[in-house]
Amino acid sequence: MPAIHPFRAVQYNHGKGDVSDLIAPPYDVLDLNQKQALLDKNENNIVGVDLPHVPAKELGPNEAYAASASKLASMIESGVMSQSDKPAIYAYRQSFEFQGEKYQRCGMVAAVDTVPFGNRDGGGILAHEQTFGGPKEDRMALMKATGCQTSPIFGLHPDEDGEAVRIIHSVMESRDPDMTADMGDGISQEIWTIDDDETIRSYQQALEGEDIFVADGHHRYNTALNYLESLGDVPADHPARRTMYVLVSMSDPGLAIGPTHRVLGGMENYTIEKFIEAAQGILNIEAIDNDPHTFESQMASLAEREHTVNVFGIYDYATGLCFGAWPAVNDPLDAQFPKQSEAWRTLDVALIQHLIVEEICQPELNNGEPVKWAFPHSIDEVLAIGKGEETGSSIAGGGKPQLAIIVRPTPLEAVRDISRAGELMPQKSTFFYPKLATGLWINPLS
16 A cells, blocks of 8 residues: 555544534535525535535636635635644544444544555555546636535455554544534434544554555546646645545445446437337346335345345336346346456446447437436435436436336445456446545645
């Protein structure tokens, strides 16, 4: 692993007490109304800095980023936010309920050497998802205007012996948290500041030689790399040579992974009958109970019966009919992608992209034209899109939803194996729940 360092974070309330009305969800899940609701609770909410304009995934006007920089400077000048006197790392616990079970995900916030993606001796920073220009342009403009990294990257590391987990838990069990927050979303946030040399050294040693797998924040880490490059030849100790991370052990029992389903629309010639006909020889499809909320159990039964890891749920919006589907042949992407690893070729999301969309939907049902997508995480969200309630999806903005493809979560082992192979998954392949909160730490880069 690249070296881990304590850092002098900029925080609300000197890193003490309750900051519930000052923090925010990640910028890229918020719309204009949600931004305003946070600012109505507290005019100093971090969303006024971290979300300069909407939509967030494209470059906005220069004045929007200048306003963010001015807001941050004003909060620091007035004492609403301040930089810690002593470098520290921070234990971070999020308590939540997910799919009917209670979890506590625990990680450590630290600065990590900003090095290019890829395998390296002693551990590297490994990516698993593609990135796009718009979000990187937006984050670069904000980083240049503020001179700060306003939210941490979410990184995973193997920690096979569980030593990092043990260190984090020992801190949490020793005393009450220094800072807490609850945004009313069912997720509690707790932070412990760690500035004693012994604990910091122990944690650094626990992570020596380990890879970091980026779970969330590929665009922002690419931006950190581009920002460092834009500075030219800076000293080895320049703050931009380090990037703020929340590091979570793959051994952490609170690590929850959910699915990202696919909703397709805008297909000119689509009906479920035509889809089934076009899929002959590519997919095996059979009718199942017409209850979308039982997809998970029915897919598990099909996987066991057919001895396959790739089983999809199919939901037709027009009729409400439900189906189970699985590839008609083993390893169907082998001929098309012989150089890709088996772990990549057998990803559900890769099969959807290259088998279902590119071989069935686009050529047979949409005259070769691209389809429209939405990426819900739950069956309730899938159904809400059909009712027009998920107005932020591309489906709602450009045509009605026609076909939902239900998937199971991407296994953690697949993330690890594909990252180490230097391969990239299709977008929206993983969903680590919950997202990290923004505003608990800011990392100055100058």
